[in-house]
Structure formats: C-alpha cells, structure tokens
Amino acid sequence: MMNIGIVGLGLIGGSIGLDLRTLGYHVLGVSRREQTCQQAITLGAVNQASNELSLLSRADVIFICTPIALILPTIKQLIPIVSATSILTDVGSVKTPIVEGACQLWPNFVGGHPMAGKAESGISVAQLGLFTGRPYVLTPGENTPRESIEKVEVIVRSLNSKVYFCDPREHDRAVAWISHLPVMASAGLISACMNETNPIVLKLAQELASSGFRDTSRVGGGNPELGRMMAEYNSVAILRSLYSFRDQIDEFIQYIEQEDWQIIEQKLSDTEQSRKEFLEHEI
C-alpha cells in the first residue's frame, strides 16, 4: 500500500487522513504545531506525525492541506526532500494560480479541491466520511503525467466523493459564481443594512430580521480571512462575476424606477426555475 503524506492537519487534512488510514494506507502527517501532531495520532488521522517535512521523504502522494498562501512555499520546501516520482496535490479552493505555479516547480502535480466543509475548523472536528457524496474537483496541469492523475483519482474516489475534472480557469469561474460571489453579495447586504441612518429603522430591522435575512446573510457573516483569500487569489473571476451581478442589481433598480412590475414578476419566475437547476443534484 502507498505511503500518503499530508501537510497541514486541519479539518480537511485530518479528515483525509482518517479516511485513508481506514482504507489501509500508511499516512504521514506534518503540522507546524507539536500539539496538533499529537492530536492527529490520538484521533487516528495519521500513523506518524512530525513538525518536519522530512518525514515525507518516502511519501508516494502528498496532499498539501495548508492555507492557500502556503501551498507554493510548501512545494518549494518539499522539492529537495521528496523522490522524483512523488506526486503532489493540494486542496486549495482556488486553482489557477496554484496549478500554474506548482506545475512549474513540480510537473508531477495535480490540483485538487474537495468541496466539503464545516462551520468549525481544525483537527478536532475532522471526521471520517467528510467527503462522501461531495464534489472533489481535480485540475491537472497540461503536462501532468497521465498515470499521476490516475493515481490521485483512485485515492480521491476512495473517499466516496464525486470526482470532476476540469481546467483550473473553468474551476475558478465556476466557484466564483457559486461560492465567492455569494460571499461578496451577502456581505454587501449586511453592510448596506448597517448604513441605515435612522436609528429607529435600524433597530427595528435588527428586531424583525428572521429566516430570510439569516439565510441570505450567512456566508457574508462567515470567516473574513477566507473571504479575503477568495478575493485575492481569484480576483479575475470574482470581478467578472461582480460586474455581472451589479448589472442585475441595476436592472432591478431600472424596472422599479419604470414601475414595470410585470417584468419583475417574470424575472423572479425565471430565477425560481433557474435555482432548481443549481440544486437538483442536492439531496
């Protein structure tokens, strides 16, 4: 059985470890923090753990599960350590800058994005089966060897995830729509409300807010560091989505100014239908 390396033992890294150990892989984990290494061993997420990347010298496939900003620096540090046949893969939520940078450093690289998460983070909430039924997008580079891609695919399928292959740019545009734009739109909604200048109205709005506001504002009230990373690493795609979204808001403004209620009803009828096409695959 292959040796699997995991760098970064948080929710995602830890959960990958739990599943792969259960499947019989030998899992080597690296975390900067000694305490996390101990916890990963205790929870059964890894066979061995260390705060030194040198532990991974004999890993066949290495999952880089660090924050986005550390993925390329980690690859640079791994290069002098790993063997020429080692395959590197990551779990970052943005793919174009990662795949471009990583493939130049190490052609045996397969970009990856498992789309599973939780409100909480960290090894302590890692769980067996986190990826079951969830999308796992693979974005190999143009010159990534086919057999490396296949090896990563086999491992990722063994997590019971739904595997998709695509170009990194296609991935980034798709997640800009369904993940990054919603964060900005949702945060914009909260900010706009807070700008209400009449304190009586603001207080009343806060008292009356209920499920509609709660759901629409949820992702805009989430992790600020994560939102910043989306904007920073997926800026081209997210700008493209934001421009298009602003056009839609302008359209609504125009229809209301023109008192064209019929077209508003038609538009909402279209969105009612379209939403189903986005969510029909969900349970």
Add this chain to the structure above:
Amino acid sequence: MMNIGIVGLGLIGGSIGLDLRTLGYHVLGVSRREQTCQQAITLGAVNQASNELSLLSRADVIFICTPIALILPTIKQLIPIVSATSILTDVGSVKTPIVEGACQLWPNFVGGHPMAGKAESGISVAQLGLFTGRPYVLTPGENTPRESIEKVEVIVRSLNSKVYFCDPREHDRAVAWISHLPVMASAGLISACMNETNPIVLKLAQELASSGFRDTSRVGGGNPELGRMMAEYNSVAILRSLYSFRDQIDEFIQYIEQEDWQIIEQKLSDTEQSRKEFLEHEI
C-alpha cells in the same frame, strides 16, 4: 367575548382563526371560495364561514388577510356592512400605502404585519401557535382611536407574538432591509450566474453549487408574485435599499481592482460582527 371577522382564509387568516377560536372568540370567516369556507369550518379555524362579506356585519374586529392588492377594495366593500364601532386591521407585509388609504376610508383602522410564514400557503397548512414568539408589528394611523389600538393589541398579544409599534414608513424601511432587499439581491445572484456564457463553466457551477449557494439564493428563488408585490407596494423603500446595496457592491469591486485585500478582510470582519446584531434575538 368579541366577534372576530377574518377576510381571506389562507395560511395567515386560517392560523389567526385557529388560535382565536381556541381562546374562546367567536370567529366568522369569509373566503371567495366555497370549498375554503368548508375546509375552515372542518379544521376548526372559524365558527361560521361564508363567501359573502355580509356575514361580518356584527364583527367587532375584522382581520383582512387578503393579498395586498385586495386590502383597500375589501375595506370599501366592508364600509356599508359593518357597524360604526367596528375595528379593521390587516396583515399586509407593506404598510405605508395601506395605512394611508385605509385610514381615509375608515379611521378605526390599525395596520398590522404578523411576521410568520411557511414555504407552503393556504388554509390546509394553517396551524395553531403559528405566531408564537414571532414579531407582530402594529402601525396605527395618526388618528386611530387609542382604545381601538388597545383592543387590537390585546388580541395580537394573545397569539403569543412579540408586538412592536411603529410608524408605517419605519416599518416599510425596516422590512425593505431585512426582507425585500434580500429577495432582489438573491434573485440577482441567480440571474447573474445564469448569464455565464461558457456552457462548461455554467454546468460545472450547477454541479458544484452547495449550501452556500443554496442559502444565499433561497429567497430569490421564492414566490414571484410575492416579490412583485414587495417591489410594487414598497418601491420607495426598496429603491433606497437597492441604491445603498449597489454602492456596497461597487466598493467591493473597487477594493478588488485596487488589490486592497486588507480592507476586504476588515470589511468582512465588520459584517461578521454586524450579522450577529441582526440575529442575536433569534433562537
């Protein structure tokens, strides 16, 4: 015990009837449809039902639970029927045009907005206790007699709702923020996604859409007639909210174009905090 009239036996009218009957009021219901009248009696939402408003000639307080567009026409039809001491109240989700129009027709009017709902509508989903713990906003007119306001307040409190009093314009601005703007923002998000011109990206976005998209798009994929009514009857407040929201989207665009990631993180930190102020009263 007072006679209570209810015009419009849907989810809201039916649920008010169920609660008030349980409390011992004599409840008279009017629906255009004979079948709904029968169902209301069978379910115990009313003591008597009719498709003629004349049934309400001896009602002390009448809840008008029709769609917004029919509230003022219903009041006009009630005037020749009811006694001079009858109190009229409504349950419309927009208050300024209703209260202005109604008070001119019938000074003994108290605007109302119970903020409870369900995904389904109609008498068949009416339920006892629907308003328990939910806000119920009362917006009397400037000349509504104090004892009429107090009578409606007593009834509404007996539904175990949280009663708020405010000016109709304050109500409409508040719900524009937390209910109507979210519908437009959420619908705009769905429309923008559907405008993706690359079919591979669109299909991928649909396949990858999950909880973040589901929550943010929920109210924009809801009842189109209801969304149209919000825009039509609350156009001034909703335009005001939409302008402010568009400014927020423009700000995000500007920050990303300027590559000012720090300010984006700060903004998302603020919205994370602000969202709690909107939802802390929720369970």
